[in-house]
Amino acid sequence: MSVTLVLGLVAGFAVTLVNREEFPTFGDGLWWAIVTLGTVGYGDLVPSNTPGRLVGGLVIVVGVTFIAFLTALVTSSFVSADQERAAEAERQRREGSDEETRQLLRQVLERLSVIEARLDDRP
Amino acid sequence: MSVTLVLGLVAGFAVTLVNREEFPTFGDGLWWAIVTLGTVGYGDLVPSNTPGRLVGGLVIVVGVTFIAFLTALVTSSFVSADQERAAEAERQRREGSDEETRQLLRQVLERLSVIEARLDDRP
Amino acid sequence: MSVTLVLGLVAGFAVTLVNREEFPTFGDGLWWAIVTLGTVGYGDLVPSNTPGRLVGGLVIVVGVTFIAFLTALVTSSFVSADQERAAEAERQRREGSDEETRQLLRQVLERLSVIEARLDDRP
Amino acid sequence: MSVTLVLGLVAGFAVTLVNREEFPTFGDGLWWAIVTLGTVGYGDLVPSNTPGRLVGGLVIVVGVTFIAFLTALVTSSFVSADQERAAEAERQRREGSDEETRQLLRQVLERLSVIEARLDDRP
Numbered sequence: 325m326s327v328t329l330v331l332g333l334v335a336g337f338a339v340t341l342v343n344r345e346e347f348p349t350f351g352d353g354l355w356w357a358i359v360t361l362g363t364v365g366y367g368d369l370v371p372s373n374t375p376g377r378l379v380g381g382l383v384i385v386v387g388v389t390f391i392a393f394l395t396a397l398v399t400s401s402f403v404s405a406d407q408e409r410a411a412e413a414e415r416q417r418r419e420g421s422d423e424e425t426r427q428l429l430r431q432v433l434e435r436l437s438v439i440e441a442r443l444d445d446r447p
Numbered sequence: 448m449s450v451t452l453v454l455g456l457v458a459g460f461a462v463t464l465v466n467r468e469e470f471p472t473f474g475d476g477l478w479w480a481i482v483t484l485g486t487v488g489y490g491d492l493v494p495s496n497t498p499g500r501l502v503g504g505l506v507i508v509v510g511v512t513f514i515a516f517l518t519a520l521v522t523s524s525f526v527s528a529d530q531e532r533a534a535e536a537e538r539q540r541r542e543g544s545d546e547e548t549r550q551l552l553r554q555v556l557e558r559l560s561v562i563e564a565r566l567d568d569r570p
Numbered sequence: 571m572s573v574t575l576v577l578g579l580v581a582g583f584a585v586t587l588v589n590r591e592e593f594p595t596f597g598d599g600l601w602w603a604i605v606t607l608g609t610v611g612y613g614d615l616v617p618s619n620t621p622g623r624l625v626g627g628l629v630i631v632v633g634v635t636f637i638a639f640l641t642a643l644v645t646s647s648f649v650s651a652d653q654e655r656a657a658e659a660e661r662q663r664r665e666g667s668d669e670e671t672r673q674l675l676r677q678v679l680e681r682l683s684v685i686e687a688r689l690d691d692r693p
Numbered sequence: 694m695s696v697t698l699v700l701g702l703v704a705g706f707a708v709t710l711v712n713r714e715e716f717p718t719f720g721d722g723l724w725w726a727i728v729t730l731g732t733v734g735y736g737d738l739v740p741s742n743t744p745g746r747l748v749g750g751l752v753i754v755v756g757v758t759f760i761a762f763l764t765a766l767v768t769s770s771f772v773s774a775d776q777e778r779a780a781e782a783e784r785q786r787r788e789g790s791d792e793e794t795r796q797l798l799r800q801v802l803e804r805l806s807v808i809e810a811r812l813d814d815r816p
Contacts, residue, residue: 355500362507364488365733367613368495372737377724384731392764395515399645400771402523404779410527410534411779415786417538421545422790428552429797432678435559436804442566443811478623485630487611490736491618518638522768525646533650533657540661544668551675555801558682565689601746608753610734614741641761648769656773656780663784667791674798681805688812 328390332357335383343376361387451513455480458506466499484510574636578603581629589622607633697759701726704752712745730756 336353339346346369347353356369360383371380459476462469469492470476479492483506494503582599585592592615593599602615606629617626705722708715715738716722725738729752740749 351497351500355504358504358507359488360733362486362511363609363731363733364483364486364507364510365611365728365735366488366490366493367735367737368490368493370735370737374720377720381724381727384727384733387733388731388760388763391511391515392760392767394511395518395641395764396768396771398515399519399522399768400775402519403526403649403772404775406523406527407530407776407779410530411783414534414538415783418541418787419790421542422794425545425549425552426794426797428549428556429794429801432552432555432559432801433797433804435556435563436801436808439559439563439566440804440808440811442563443808474620474623478627481627481630482611485609485634486732487606487609487630487633488734489611489613489616491613491616514634514638517634518641518764521638522642522645525642526649526772529646529650530653533653537657537661541664544665548668548672548675551672551679555675555678555682558679558686562682562686562689565686597743597746601750604750604753605734608757609732610729610753610756612734612736612739614736614739637757637761640757641764644761645765645768648765649772652769652773653776656776660780660784664787667788671791671795671798674795674802678798678801678805681802681809685805685809685812688809 325394328361328386331383331386332361335360335379335386339371339376339379342379343371343373346370346372346376357383360384361390363387363391448517451484451509454506454509455484458483458502458509462494462499462502465502466494466496469493469495469499480506483507484513486510486514571640574607574632577629577632578607581606581625581632585617585622585625588625589617589619592616592618592622603629606630607636609633609637694763697730697755700752700755701730704729704748704755708740708745708748711748712740712742715739715741715745726752729753730759732756732760 333354336355336357337350338353339356340348340350340353347356352369359366359369360380363384371377456477459478459480460473461476462479463471463473463476470479475492482489482492483503486507494500579600582601582603583596584599585602586594586596586599593602598615605612605615606626609630617623702723705724705726706719707722708725709717709719709722716725721738728735728738729749732753740746
């Protein structure tokens with residue numbers, strides 16, 4: 325996020341250096357960088373020479389990648405929340421099933437105590 | 448969703464206030480807001496002064512964020528549906544395996560009953 | 571996917587009906603619909619009257635929604651493939667653990683047979 | 694990724710062949726292809742005849758699909774990392790529960806040894 329912000333500032337400044345006729349002020353460069361990073365691309369300001377287009381191509385690649393990462397971040401947090409809820413329900417079900425198994429084992433141990441006691445009672 | 452709708456209306460109105468030469472009517476502002484929020488950016492109407500560009504930058508950030516959330520919402524619902532199906536299959540498999548274990552435990556308990564009965568039969 | 575295709579054809583046709591000065595041919599309408607549904611928005615052809623903008627707003631909303639669903643579809647298939655792999659590994663680990671538990675239970679049953687046999691040997 | 698790069702080069706070249714008036718140089722075609730694949734669409738260069746628009750439509754479809762796959766790739770790697778962490782925690786919890794069950798089983802086996810020894814002690 326802040327990387328994109330910094331890159332937007334740098335790209336907005338860089339384009340004013342290499343393409344001064346199209347981008348006379350830093351404000352123009354910054355406005356163009358925001359419009360490009362968001363893949364809006366109004367076309368009111370467009371790099372018009374080769375160095376400007378090289379900066380532009382880089383900003384487009386960064387913009388698309390940034391949006392992919394932003395979407396991935398939001399999506400994975402949504403999916404994690406869903407899964408945490410599903411996993412919690414499953415956990416309780418599993419614990420219930422395991423407890424049922426151990427209940428049977430405790431019955432076995434009790435029965436063994438009875439048998440041992442009976443064996444002790446005899447000579 | 449409705450937050451974006453409200454923000455589109457507010458932004459469309461705001462841009463007519465700060466950039467009246469470019470956006471003479473509310474209809475123009477609203478059309479520009481929709482075109483920007485969807486990251487389409489035709490460029491038929493573009494903020495031309497600094498306050499207009501500030502509103503524009505904000506609308507671009509909201510638009511990109513909105514699309515990220517919309518995509519995340521649809522994706523997480525698809526993933527949840529897939530997982531619910533996978534979890535259901537896994538649950539049945541687990542219950543089968545746990546039942547197999549408990550079946551063995553019930554055999555143990557039965558055998559213990561036989562042993563106890565035999566011990567009772569003797570003096 | 572095919573819904574979007576049909577809607578693109580319908581929208582491309584509709585815009586030629588309501589905004590004939592801007593979109594003189596069906597080819598123009600179709601080209602504009604594709605450019606808008608993909609959120610590219612060159613701005614070479616833009617609805618210029620209110621009915622055209624209403625059609626345009628609808629096409630933008632459908633385009634953004636379509637891209638969200640397309641992304642969700644691809645993402646959920648990737649996630650499902652990842653999870654199927656993880657679940658398969660987990661399943662084998664679980665089966666190993668359950669088998670270890672049942673192995674102990676089979677030892678218990680064997681020992682019980684020995685005890686029963688010993689009780690049978692006596693008067 | 695590299696498929697998109699190759700396709701961008703091919704499309705940039707193809708559009709100069711079919712629409713030379715609008716795209717006089719390969720540099721123009723390439724710049725247009727990048728701007729279109731990223732769904733930025735400045736509109737400084739736009740295919741103006743039917744063959745050019747056919748190439749353009751294809752590039753838009755590829756661009757949208759490419760962005761969907763890129764987003765899916767990043768998202769699924771984020772989700773997988775989240776799940777690996779959640780699965781590891783669950784795995785440890787499961788192993789703890791299984792070990793608790795087996796602990797009870799080992800107690801049963803010990804008790805059975807005691808009973809067997811007692812039976813051996815007698816005539």
